[in-house]
Amino acid sequence: SAVISQKPSRDICQRGTSLTIQCQVDSQVTMMFWYRQQPGQSLTLIATANQGSEATYESGFVIDKFPISRPNLTFSTLTVSNMSPEDSSIYLCSVRPTGGMGHREAFFGQGTRLTVV
Amino acid sequence: DAKTTQPNSMESNEEEPVHLPCNHSTISGTDYIHWYRQLPSQGPEYVIHGLTSNVNNRMASLAIAEDRKSSTLILHRATLRDAAVYYCIYLIQGAQKLVFGQGTRLTINP
Numbered sequence: 001s002a003v004i005s006q007k008p009s010r011d012i013c014q015r016g017t018s019l020t021i022q023c024q025v026d027s028q029v030t031m032m033f034w035y036r037q038q039p040g041q042s043l044t045l046i047a048t049a050n051q052g053s054e055a056t057y058e059s060g061f062v063i064d065k066f067p068i069s070r071p072n073l074t075f076s077t078l079t080v081s082n083m084s085p086e087d088s089s090i091y092l093c094s095v096r097p098t099g100g101m102g103h104r105e106a107f108f109g110q111g112t113r114l115t116v117v
Numbered sequence: 118d119a120k121t122t123q124p125n126s127m128e129s130n131e132e133e134p135v136h137l138p139c140n141h142s143t144i145s146g147t148d149y150i151h152w153y154r155q156l157p158s159q160g161p162e163y164v165i166h167g168l169t170s171n172v173n174n175r176m177a178s179l180a181i182a183e184d185r186k187s188s189t190l191i192l193h194r195a196t197l198r199d200a201a202v203y204y205c206i207y208l209i210q211g212a213q214k215l216v217f218g219q220g221t222r223l224t225i226n227p
Contacts, residue, residue, distance in 0.1 A: 004160075031213050042204070043161070043217040092160050096213055105151070106215050108160030 002027050002095050006109035013083055013116050020079045021112045023093030028073035033094040034066070037111070043092065049076050083116045090114070121205045126222045129195050137190040137221055139205030144185055147210040152179065152190050154201040155220075161204065164190065200225045 003026040013019050023032060031050055035043040046066055047055040055068040069077045080087050090113050096106040122140040129135045141150065152164040165172055165179045167188070172179040178191040192199055204220040 033214055035217075042202075042219050045214055045216060048214055094160075094215070096215070105163035105166065106153070106161075108162070111160050 002107040004093055004107055004109035006093055006112050008112055010113040015084050015116055017083055018079055018081045020077050021091055023076045023109055025074045025095055029095040032076045034078045035092040037090040085116045088114055088116045121218045123205055123221045128224045130226045131197060132194050135192040135195045137203050140187045141207045142186045144207050148207045150188050151206045153204045156201045195225050197225050
């Protein structure tokens with residue numbers, strides 16, 4: 001299993017500013033995933049972060065807006081840059097141990113609830 | 118991306134069984150079926166997964182159709198704490214990322 005801690009749990013930010021969200025895992029993992037969950041919606045994958053390489057972004061998400069760091073196997077940050085009210089969402093960090101044939105479960109943090117005013 | 122189809126919402130009564138359906142008609146023979154649920158104000162949590170055979174764990178059972186194009190998550194005796202959004206996902210062989218559909222919002226009536 002894996003326990004994930006996200007900080008901050010919530011924040012209210014002014015438009016035009018940036019917020020960095022931290023994700024700490026209690027075990028070493030190769031891949032970490034960042035999701036966005038807009039109000040009343042499902043989760044949308046933003047990017048996959050591998051240690052030691054550039055993050056891989058999903059369609060519709062760009063590095064300039066959502067820069068990601070992955071300095072080691074237990075930690076990652078997601079920055080939401082130049083925020084607008086449309087960025088108000090819950091941002092979630094997730095890990096899923098690699099290997100096997102697809103039978104490994106994923107673990108999620110509690111999320112960071114961001115409100116942009 | 119692997120696409121699943123689930124009803125938007127379902128409702129059941131406390132202490133009764135609940136059957137949550139999922140269609141995954143484009144699944145291939147080596148793709149695992151995963152179920153997660155998201156309780157209010159929490160991140161998703163793993164419920165169960167399977168490949169071909171029906172599976173049981175302490176939380177639920179997973180019944181997989183013989184052709185694997187659909188599956189059903191079974192909560193044997195629903196409680197109020199089971200009220201959540203349930204997501205059915207299948208993982209293409211070798212894929213690491215989970216791609217979420219809209220899920221089923223389950224309401225449990227006392």
